[in-house]
Amino acid sequence: MSGNADWLARSRAAVWHPCTQMKVHETLPLVPLARGEGPWLYDFDGRRYLDAVSSWWVNLFGHAHPRITAAVADQLTRLPHAMLAGFTHAPVIELSERLRTLAPAGLGHAFYASDGASATEIALKMSFHYWRNRGWADKRGFIALAGGYHGETLGALSVTDVALFRDAYAPLLRRNATVPSPALAADAIDALADELARHHDTTAALILEPLVQGAAGMRMYDPSYLAQARALCTRYGVHLIADEIMTGFGRTGSMFAWEQAGAPAPDFLCLSKGITGGTLPLSCVLTTDAVYAAFYADDPARGFLHSHSYTGNPLACRAALAVLDLFDEEDVIDRNRATALRWNTLAQPLAMHAKVRDFRQRGMIVAFEVSTDRPDFARWCFAEGLARELMLRPIGNTVYFMPPYVTDDSAFGMLVERTLEIVDRA
Numbered sequence: 001m002s003g004n005a006d007w008l009a010r011s012r013a014a015v016w017h018p019c020t021q022m023k024v025h026e027t028l029p030l031v032p033l034a035r036g037e038g039p040w041l042y043d044f045d046g047r048r049y050l051d052a053v054s055s056w057w058v059n060l061f062g063h064a065h066p067r068i069t070a071a072v073a074d075q076l077t078r079l080p081h082a083m084l085a086g087f088t089h090a091p092v093i094e095l096s097e098r099l100r101t102l103a104p105a106g107l108g109h110a111f112y113a114s115d116g117a118s119a120t121e122i123a124l125k126m127s128f129h130y131w132r133n134r135g136w137a138d139k140r141g142f143i144a145l146a147g148g149y150h151g152e153t154l155g156a157l158s159v160t161d162v163a164l165f166r167d168a169y170a171p172l173l174r175r176n177a178t179v180p181s182p183a184l185a186a187d188a189i190d191a192l193a194d195e196l197a198r199h200h201d202t203t204a205a206l207i208l209e210p211l212v213q214g215a216a217g218m219r220m221y222d223p224s225y226l227a228q229a230r231a232l233c234t235r236y237g238v239h240l241i242a243d244e245i246m247t248g249f250g251r252t253g254s255m256f257a258w259e260q261a262g263a264p265a266p267d268f269l270c271l272s273k274g275i276t277g278g279t280l281p282l283s284c285v286l287t288t289d290a291v292y293a294a295f296y297a298d299d300p301a302r303g304f305l306h307s308h309s310y311t312g313n314p315l316a317c318r319a320a321l322a323v324l325d326l327f328d329e330e331d332v333i334d335r336n337r338a339t340a341l342r343w344n345t346l347a348q349p350l351a352m353h354a355k356v357r358d359f360r361q362r363g364m365i366v367a368f369e370v371s372t373d374r375p376d377f378a379r380w381c382f383a384e385g386l387a388r389e390l391m392l393r394p395i396g397n398t399v400y401f402m403p404p405y406v407t408d409d410s411a412f413g414m415l416v417e418r419t420l421e422i423v424d425r426a
Helices: 004-014 022-026 066-076 090-102 116-133 163-172 188-202 224-236 257-261 289-294 314-330 332-346 377-387 409-425
Strands: 033-037 040-043 048-051 107-113 141-145 177-179 203-208 239-243 268-271 283-288 356-362 365-370 398-401
Touching: 048 409, 066 314, 090 107, 090 283, 090 314, 107 116, 107 289, 116 203, 116 239, 116 268, 116 283, 116 289, 141 188, 177 188, 188 203, 188 224, 203 224, 224 239, 224 257, 283 289, 314 332, 332 356, 332 409, 377 409, 398 409
Parallel strands: 141 177, 141 203, 203 239, 239 268
Antiparallel strands: 033 040, 040 048, 107 283, 268 283, 356 365, 365 398
């Protein structure tokens, strides 16, 4: 098998990489990966890297987990794919039933796609179409939080407030309202209340990332905001969309971050990333009986007009079922809570470092800012991490750890120790 150099040359010639200025790779080489095992990734020259970001936040139980791999392999011999329009199959039925029992009460209908941005699109379209079917076609606007991120397709970008992703495509986007983030503004709920009071008759839904705003730099906020936002949306007749694409499946200390709100369920719950443990693309939107009923009619135009060729793919659904089996059989949520406490202790040398600001943690997510004058800190830190067997992907000056749940204390201690070396040099 060829080494890194050969695969690197071939990739640069043929592959256009996501969210990447390709010219960067003239000086910052790509890392050709050959295999993964547990929390580790290995290149073609045998060098290993600790996957400290779960490969864009998707890998829950380590790479090439034998239980998930076996489930997919078994399904491959039975039914790799079938269209879900006019047909159904066991994996998608079983997954929908299990998600209904796990999700906040009342979310009993599952609509599938293949990625997080598509889940956002589904929730936005479904909310608007609900109101139109109910006779309120003017309710077509949306409210999003400052710093919120919900994907990079055009509908998702219209409710995303991260300039790097949004501004280049601004002429193509619908304008929607943005209210202050509770992670930064003490009066955020008052601003939301004012926006809803003035514009609820033209607003379809509020969309937010519960507890942690990921792409904004792992901004974290108190669950009380979710409960208050839920009450306001109910009062003013506006849907609430909880984007748990990143926070779902145990990342924040509960199966879904919304559980910590102690409030009635959102109208839509968007799921993806960890749902298959980082094995196959899958996303899902869970919604209520009331929303489902608004589309149930003789008129085809009142049905939900959205589809993906791979909707409810059996292989992806089997992978998701294997992930849920692991949660059930290994008591993952309680184990994660204990692990999070140990990680907090292990990370204290970083929390106390003179160059570290706003050290914070929510469940299995650890984040902090690094005080530095380096204008290229994120790229520099990424390269320094690779030199130390770490896969880090800072957001601006924010360094965060979100490794697979199977990362042991020894590996996490190594992550902290070697990140300290990087911070020292920043």
